[in-house]
Amino acid sequence: NAGVTQTPKFRVLKTGQSMTLLCAQDMNHEYMYWYRQDPGMGLRLIHYSVGEGTTAKGEVPDGYNVSRLKKQNFLLGLESAAPSQTSVYFCASSRWYGYTFGSGTRLTVV
């Protein structure tokens, strides 16, 4: 009963480097989301997907790209990391009965 799994759990990047965060869910959920959580800012939606092959911008999409090639996976990419992207990133999936969150990825950009 894995639910939502995020990899990696921790990562340190240098400014300008790129990376991809992977989110996988095994609940056959249609909807998937990427959030970032910063002190004093709460949870902010970066991008989301309402089904395989679809993506949409959330509240703070700049500097990020996403892909949903398979229903169970939702990838978040940073093409050129900036210190302002230091944050904790959460993936979630949902159906009508609510959201299930992953355990988060703590990303530091130096």
Added chain:
Amino acid sequence: KQEVTQIPAALSVPEGENLVLNCSFTDSAIYNLQWFRQDPGKGLTSLLLIQSSQREQTSGRLNASLDKSSGRSTLYIAASQPGDSATYLCAFFNTNAGKSTFGDGTTLTVKP
């Protein structure tokens, strides 16, 4: 645009007290409501879900209510324990539209 406010931002109580956490919202449209718990450095754990047509849900010592007319939801915790110490967030979501709005949370400390 839905706005969600959680008051107080922080709460400290002695063990054994019953307490209420508040969540207010501005848009009474058809949304589902979910309460989460977040421990430091951890992800969000779902506690209770109230569908838009419901008024309350209960799980163990927890009871959540939803009053659309007043724009309020409350999370009631009975007989609080130190293990209840965490940040509690409420969230309104419209799954069909892929939209969600989270409160900033109430950080609860239960002292032994």
